[in-house]
Amino acid sequence: MADIKLKGITRRWNDFIGVDNLNLDIADREFLVLLGPSGCGKSTTMRMIAGLEEVSSGEIWLGERMVNNLEPKDRDISMVFQSYGLYPTMSVYENIRFPLRIRKVPASEHKERVLRAAEMVELTQFLDRRPAALSGGQRQRVALARAIVRAPNAFLMDEPLSNLDAKLRVSTRAQIANLHHELKTTTVYVTHDQVEAMTLADRVVVMKNGIAQQIAPPMDIYNKPANTFVASFIGAPAMNLIEGHLEAGTFTSPVLTVSGLPHRHSGPVTLGFRAEDVAVVSEGGNLAAPVYSVERLGDSTMFAIRAKDDLISLKADKAASLAIGDVVRAAVTAKVSHIFDGTTGQRIEPLLIPA
Ligand SMILES: Nc1ncnc2c1ncn2[C@@H]1O[C@H](COP(=O)(O)OP(=O)(O)OP(=O)(O)O)[C@@H](O)[C@H]1O
Ligand SMILES: [Mg+2]
Known part of the structure; x- marks a missing residue:
C-alpha cells in the first residue's frame, strides 16, 4: 500500500x-x-x-x-x-x-x-x-x-x-x-x-x-462550498443561488431580502441556501412565489417556486398539500445563507457565526 x-x-x-x-x-x-x-x-x-x-x-x-x-x-x-x-x-x-x-x-x-x-x-x-x-x-x-x-x-x-x-x-x-x-x-x-x-x-x-x-x-x-460552481454541483437539488447586492449586512434582490448577515463585505454577491434549510411558513417570510413543480419523493416533497427568473427548490413534508400555481411563503434566514462574491463566485466567510 x-x-x-x-x-x-x-x-x-x-x-x-x-x-x-x-x-x-x-x-x-x-x-x-x-x-x-x-x-x-x-x-x-x-x-x-x-x-x-x-x-x-x-x-x-x-x-x-x-x-x-x-x-x-x-x-x-x-x-x-x-x-x-x-x-x-x-x-x-x-x-x-x-x-x-x-x-x-x-x-x-x-x-x-x-x-x-x-x-x-x-x-x-x-x-x-x-x-x-x-x-x-x-x-x-x-x-x-x-x-x-x-x-x-x-x-x-x-x-x-x-x-x-x-x-x-x-x-x-x-x-x-x-x-x-x-x-x-x-x-x-x-x-x-x-x-x-x-x-x-x-x-x-x-x-x-x-x-x-x-x-x-x-x-x-x-x-461550505468554496465557490458557486461547487455549490451548484454538490447536493440534490443543488444549492439555490440568487444574485443580488450586499450592504451593511443586508442582502437585497428583486425576489428576496435577508438582513442580519454577519458579513462586512459590500457589493454584488450571490446568496445561496439549501432547500432543506428553509422553512415554509403560512404567514410572513421573505420569499413568496407560485409553485412551479411538485415532486413527491415518498419521504418528503421537493418542489420549486418561480420567483421572477429564478427557480427555487424547497423541501416540504411528505404530506404537504401543494399544487402547481399555489403561492408559497418561505423564510430564508441569515443563519442558513451562504454568501459568494458576485464577480468571482468565491465564498465569503462570515465575520462571526450568526445567532
Ligand atoms: N489525447 C487528447 N488530445 C487532446 N485533448 C484531450 C485528449 N484526451 C483528452 N483530452 C481533453 O482533455 C479534457 C479532459 O478529458 P478527460 O477525459 O480527463 O475528462 P473527464 O473529466 O474524464 O470527462 P468524462 O466525465 O466525460 O469522462 C477534455 O476536454 C478532453 O477533450
Ligand atoms: Mg472520464
Missing part, C-alpha cells in the same frame, strides 16, 4: 490544458474521489497516476518513489473501468486469475486467492460462467475481483458504476465501500455523480476545466 503525491501535475496537448497544476497528497488508505462534469480532467488525472498518460509537467510520487518515468506495470496499481474489459472467452475464474498469471505469482497460490477475491464480491457461484452469461452488475464485480486479487499499491476506478441501473449502482456502491473498509487500499475513484462522491469519499476533489475547485471531506464541501 502507498500514499500518492501529485506535485503540480499538468497535462497539455498543444495549447489545450486538460489538467492544470494539480497538487494533492492522497494518504495511504484514503478513498479519494475526483468529481466534476464531463471533460473536466478526471480521467486524464487518473491515467497520469496509472502511467497511461504522459505528464507534461509536475511529479507523481508513489510512496517514496517518483514514478513519472515508471511503466504502468511497474507502478503496481489496479484499474477498474466503466467498460469492464473482461476476456469473453475465459471463465469468470480465469478472468479473475489473469493478473496473477501475468505477474508470475506462484501457481500454488492462485486458487486460494481467486476464491477469496470472488467471495468478497459474492461471485463464488458464477466462477465457471463466461462473462456473456452474466448481468452487468455481475460483470462489474468480476472486474472488481480481478483488481483486488493481487493486493496492489492502489486502486484506480474510473466511473465503474455508470453502466449499471440505478438499483445495482446503489448495491455495488455499498460493496465498494465495504471492500475498501476490508482491504484499506488507497483508492482514487472518478465519477461525475455527486451522490457517489458524497457516499464513498474520505475526501472529494471537485474539478472544473482541469482545475481543482475544492479538496475536502464531503460534508465540508456540502456545508
Whole structure:
C-alpha cells in the first residue's frame, strides 16, 4: 500500500490544458474521489497516476518513489473501468486469475486467492460462467475481483458504476465501500455523480476545466462550498443561488431580502441556501412565489417556486398539500445563507457565526 503525491501535475496537448497544476497528497488508505462534469480532467488525472498518460509537467510520487518515468506495470496499481474489459472467452475464474498469471505469482497460490477475491464480491457461484452469461452488475464485480486479487499499491476506478441501473449502482456502491473498509487500499475513484462522491469519499476533489475547485471531506464541501460552481454541483437539488447586492449586512434582490448577515463585505454577491434549510411558513417570510413543480419523493416533497427568473427548490413534508400555481411563503434566514462574491463566485466567510 502507498500514499500518492501529485506535485503540480499538468497535462497539455498543444495549447489545450486538460489538467492544470494539480497538487494533492492522497494518504495511504484514503478513498479519494475526483468529481466534476464531463471533460473536466478526471480521467486524464487518473491515467497520469496509472502511467497511461504522459505528464507534461509536475511529479507523481508513489510512496517514496517518483514514478513519472515508471511503466504502468511497474507502478503496481489496479484499474477498474466503466467498460469492464473482461476476456469473453475465459471463465469468470480465469478472468479473475489473469493478473496473477501475468505477474508470475506462484501457481500454488492462485486458487486460494481467486476464491477469496470472488467471495468478497459474492461471485463464488458464477466462477465457471463466461462473462456473456452474466448481468452487468455481475460483470462489474468480476472486474472488481480481478483488481483486488493481487493486493496492489492502489486502486484506480474510473466511473465503474455508470453502466449499471440505478438499483445495482446503489448495491455495488455499498460493496465498494465495504471492500475498501476490508482491504484499506488507497483508492482514487472518478465519477461525475455527486451522490457517489458524497457516499464513498474520505475526501472529494471537485474539478472544473482541469482545475481543482475544492479538496475536502464531503460534508465540508456540502456545508461550505468554496465557490458557486461547487455549490451548484454538490447536493440534490443543488444549492439555490440568487444574485443580488450586499450592504451593511443586508442582502437585497428583486425576489428576496435577508438582513442580519454577519458579513462586512459590500457589493454584488450571490446568496445561496439549501432547500432543506428553509422553512415554509403560512404567514410572513421573505420569499413568496407560485409553485412551479411538485415532486413527491415518498419521504418528503421537493418542489420549486418561480420567483421572477429564478427557480427555487424547497423541501416540504411528505404530506404537504401543494399544487402547481399555489403561492408559497418561505423564510430564508441569515443563519442558513451562504454568501459568494458576485464577480468571482468565491465564498465569503462570515465575520462571526450568526445567532
Ligand atoms: N489525447 C487528447 N488530445 C487532446 N485533448 C484531450 C485528449 N484526451 C483528452 N483530452 C481533453 O482533455 C479534457 C479532459 O478529458 P478527460 O477525459 O480527463 O475528462 P473527464 O473529466 O474524464 O470527462 P468524462 O466525465 O466525460 O469522462 C477534455 O476536454 C478532453 O477533450
Ligand atoms: Mg472520464
